[in-house]
Amino acid sequence: MSLIQCVIGTAGHIDHGKTSLVKALTGIDCDRFEEEKRRGITIDIGFARMTFPGGGTAGIVDVPGHQRFIHNMLAGVAGIDLAMLVVAADDAVMPQTVEHLAILEILGVNRGIVVLTKTDLVDEETLELAEMEVGDLVANSHLAGSEIIKCSSVTGEGIDRLRDELERLCSTVVNRRSDRFFRMPVDRVFTIKGHGLVVTGTVSSGGVKPEDRLTLVPGGKVVRARRVQSHGASVDHAGPGTRTAINITGASKGDIERGTVIVHHAIAKTCKQFTAEVVCHSTSPLKIVHGMSYLLHVHTAETLCRVYLASRKSLEPGSRSIAQVRFEGYAHIIHGDKFVLRSSSARHTVGVGVVAEPGGKPLGRRRLNALMEKWSALAGTELADGVRAVTKERPLGYPVSSLMAMFNIIESRVGQIMNQLSGEVSSFEWKGEKYAYITAAADDVMDAITGAVRNFHKKHPALQGIEESSLASSAAPSLTAELAGYWIRRAISSRRIECVGSALRLPGRQVEFSGGNEKLRRSILEAYRAGGLKSPPKTDKVGGMLGIKKSEAQKMIRILNQTGDLVTLAPDYTLHRDTLDSAQKTLVEEIEKAGFVETARYRDLLGVGRKAAIDILEHFDRAGFTMRKNNKRVLASGHDGGKEA
Ligand SMILES: Nc1nc2c(ncn2[C@@H]2O[C@H](COP(=O)(O)OP(=O)(O)OP(=O)(O)O)[C@@H](O)[C@H]2O)c(=O)[nH]1
Numbered sequence: 001m002s003l004i005q006c007v008i009g010t011a012g013h014i015d016h017g018k019t020s021l022v023k024a025l026t027g028i029d030c031d032r033f034e035e036e037k038r039r040g041i042t043i044d045i046g047f048a049r050m051t052f053p054g055g056g057t058a059g060i061v062d063v064p065g066h067q068r069f070i071h072n073m074l075a076g077v078a079g080i081d082l083a084m085l086v087v088a089a090d091d092a093v094m095p096q097t098v099e100h101l102a103i104l105e106i107l108g109v110n111r112g113i114v115v116l117t118k119t120d121l122v123d124e125e126t127l128e129l130a131e132m133e134v135g136d137l138v139a140n141s142h143l144a145g146s147e148i149i150k151c152s153s154v155t156g157e158g159i160d161r162l163r164d165e166l167e168r169l170c171s172t173v174v175n176r177r178s179d180r181f182f183r184m185p186v187d188r189v190f191t192i193k194g195h196g197l198v199v200t201g202t203v204s205s206g207g208v209k210p211e212d213r214l215t216l217v218p219g220g221k222v223v224r225a226r227r228v229q230s231h232g233a234s235v236d237h238a239g240p241g242t243r244t245a246i247n248i249t250g251a252s253k254g255d256i257e258r259g260t261v262i263v264h265h266a267i268a269k270t271c272k273q274f275t276a277e278v279v280c281h282s283t284s285p286l287k288i289v290h291g292m293s294y295l296l297h298v299h300t301a302e303t304l305c306r307v308y309l310a311s312r313k314s315l316e317p318g319s320r321s322i323a324q325v326r327f328e329g330y331a332h333i334i335h336g337d338k339f340v341l342r343s344s345s346a347r348h349t350v351g352v353g354v355v356a357e358p359g360g361k362p363l364g365r366r367r368l369n370a371l372m373e374k375w376s377a378l379a380g381t382e383l384a385d386g387v388r389a390v391t392k393e394r395p396l397g398y399p400v401s402s403l404m405a406m407f408n409i410i411e412s413r414v415g416q417i418m419n420q421l422s423g424e425v426s427s428f429e430w431k432g433e434k435y436a437y438i439t440a441a442a443d444d445v446m447d448a449i450t451g452a453v454r455n456f457h458k459k460h461p462a463l464q465g466i467e468e469s470s471l472a473s474s475a476a477p478s479l480t481a482e483l484a485g486y487w488i489r490r491a492i493s494s495r496r497i498e499c500v501g502s503a504l505r506l507p508g509r510q511v512e513f514s515g516g517n518e519k520l521r522r523s524i525l526e527a528y529r530a531g532g533l534k535s536p537p538k539t540d541k542v543g544g545m546l547g548i549k550k551s552e553a554q555k556m557i558r559i560l561n562q563t564g565d566l567v568t569l570a571p572d573y574t575l576h577r578d579t580l581d582s583a584q585k586t587l588v589e590e591i592e593k594a595g596f597v598e599t600a601r602y603r604d605l606l607g608v609g610r611k612a613a614i615d616i617l618e619h620f621d622r623a624g625f626t627m628r629k630n631n632k633r634v635l636a637s638g639h640d641g642g643k644e645a
C-alpha cells in the first residue's frame with residue numbers, strides 16, 4: 001500500500017536531535033540554510049521523504065525547537081498527520097518539549113511516537129530517569145499510550161525499530177476527505193531557473209492537477225498550475241495530506257508568502273474576523289484577556305489579532321469561551337479551521353480554537369451571547385447542524401455557493417446534507433443561483449404574501465391588485481427584490497395568488513365598478529379607442545377633455561392598466577388594448593413577410609411618429625414578444641405571431 005498521503009512532523013526542544021534523527025531515518029539534511037549549518041540549529045522548517053521497508057513513503061516536516069522560531073514550528077505542523085516528539089536522553093523534558101506537545105494537542109495531532117534520542121551519551125540510570133520523566137509528561141497528555149522508542153542518531157541504535165513503528169502508525173492514518181475543494185497553505189515559495197515560480201505545502205483538502213486554475217488568497221490572484229510534484233516526482237494529481245510542490249504561472253514571487261493559501265475558486269474567500277470557540281490551554285502561563293492583542297497562527301499564516309470574549313473578562317487556563325477574533329488585513333478562513341493564539345510578545349502559547357463562523361459582523365458581548373445556539377451548532381462535529389444554523393439566518397434563501405465556501409464542501413455534499421435535514425432545509429434554483437431555505441419559513445412567507453394581497457384588496461377595492469414591488473416590501477421586507485420575486489412566483493405557481501397585467505390579486509377576484517365609476521370607465525375607454533394610435537388622449541389631459549377631475553381620471557387609467565384594457569407605454573402615451581393589438585398584428589405580418597422590421601418601416605406602416613413607434617416596439621420587447629438585433633426586430637423564440645403580448 002502506498003503511504004504517500006501521510007505527513008510526519010518532528011517536535012521537541014532545541015538541540016534535542018530532531019534534524020539528526022530525520023537524517024538518520026532518511027539520509028536527508030533538513031537544515032538547508034547556511035546560517036542553520038553555521039549555528040547548528042534549525043531556524044525554518046525543512047522537508048524530507050522517507051521510504052518504508054514495505055514500499056510506502058511518507059513526507060517528513062522537520063521543525064525548529066528554538067523558542068524564537070515557534071512561528072515556523074506552527075507553520076510546519078499545520079498539516080501533519082502524526083508527530084515524533086523528540087527528547088534528548090541527557091536533557092530530558094525541557095520547556096519546548098512541553099510547549100510543542102501542547103501545540104500538537106491544540107492542533108489535534110493525536111497520533112505520535114516519543115523518541116528518546118542521544119542514548120549513546122548517557123548511562124543506564126540517566127536513561128531510565130529520562131524515560132520516567134518523559135513517560136509522566138506524555139501519560140498526562142493527549143499522546144498518552146504512545147510508544148517510547150530509545151535510539152541514537154550517532155550509533156544508529158533503535159533507528160530501524162523507529163522506522164517500523166512509523167510505518168505501522170502511518171498505515172493507521174485515515175485519508176482525509178476528498179469531497180472538498182482544493183486547499184493548500186503555502187509554506188515555501190521559490191523560483192527555479194527555467195521553470196519559474198514554485199509553491200510548496202501540504203494539501204489540506206481536495207486535489208490538484210496540472211492545468212488547474214487556482215486562486216491565491218488573500219489577494220485573489222488567479223494562477224495556473226503548470227506542473228504538480230509530490231516527493232520529487234511529477235504527478236497527475238496530488239490529494240489531501242500530500243506534500244506537494246506546484247509550479248505556477250500568473251503570479252510573481254511578491255504576490256505570495258508563507259501564509260498565502262492556494263485554493264479552488266469556489267472557496268476563495270477572505271475575512272477580517274471570525275467567531276470561534278477559544279480555549280485557554282491548561283499549560284498556558286497567562287490568561288486570555290478580553291480585548292487584548294495576541295499572535296494568531298492559522299495554517300501557515302501568522303498575524304496580530306484581538307480576542308473579544310463572550311463569557312467573562314478573562315479566560316483562566318483550562319477554560320473556554322465563544323469569542324470573536326479580529327485581525328488587521330484579510331485572511332482565508334473556513335469553518336472548522338484550527339488556530340493557535342500566542343502572547344503578542346511571542347513568548348508563550350496561550351490558547352487554541354476552532355473557527356465556528358468565518359467573517360460575519362463584529363458583535364458586542366450581549367449579541368454574541370444571544371446567538372449561543374448558533375455557535376454551539378457550528379462548534380459541533382455534525383456539519384448538518386452548522387448548515388441548518390447558518391441557513392436560519394437567511395431562512396428564505398441562503399446561497400448554496402456561500403455554504404460551499406464557508407464549509408468547504410462540494411455541491412453534492414450539500415445535497416447529502418439537505419437529505420439528512422430532509423423536511424427542515426430544502427433548496428431552489430432561481431436566476432442561475434441555487435439557494436437553501438428553511439421549509440417552515442417558506443410556509444410563513446406564503447401566508448404573508450396572501451395576507452398582504454388580501455389587505456391590499458381591502459384597502460383598495462377599486463384596484464385590480466397590488467404591484468409586485470409593493471407586495472415584496474410589505475410581505476417580505478428583509479428580502480432582496482430578486483429573492484422576493486422568487487417567492488412571489490412561487491405563490492403564483494401554487495395558485496395562492498394570480499397575476500393580471502401588472503397586478504397581483506387573489507385568484508378570481510374581480511373589480512366591481514359602481515354606477516358612477518362605470519360611467520367614467522366607459523368614457524375613458526371610449527376616448528382612447530377613438531384616439532387610436534395617432535391621437536390617443538394625453539394622460540394628463542383626458543380629465544379635462546371629459547370634464548372630470550384629473551386625479552380621478554388618472555386613478556381610472558391605473559385601474560384600466562391593471563385590467564389590461566389600457567396599456568400605458570410611456571408616461572404620456574397610453575393606448576387602448578384593441579389599438580395595441582392591431583399594431584401587434586401589423587408587426588407580425590411585416591416580420592413574417594420580411595423576416596424582420598426596422599423602426600422606420602414600422603413607423604411608416606403605422607403612420608405614427610418615430611417616438612410612438614419606438615414606445616410600441618419597446619413594449620413588445622419588454623413583453624418578450626420581440627427581440628432586438630441591432631436595429632431590427634424579430635419575433636422572440638416561442639412566439640409564432642398572433643399571441644397576445
Ligand atoms: N551523540 C549524539 N549526538 C546527537 C544525537 N542526535 C543529535 N546529536 C547532536 O546534537 C546536536 C543537535 O542536533 P540537531 O539534530 O541539530 O538538534 P535539533 O533538535 O534539530 O535542534 P533544533 O532544530 O535547533 O531544535 C548536534 O550537534 C547533533 O550532532 C545522538 O543521537 N547522539
Ligand SMILES: [Mg+2]
Nearest residue numbers: 018019041042
Ligand atoms: Mg533541527
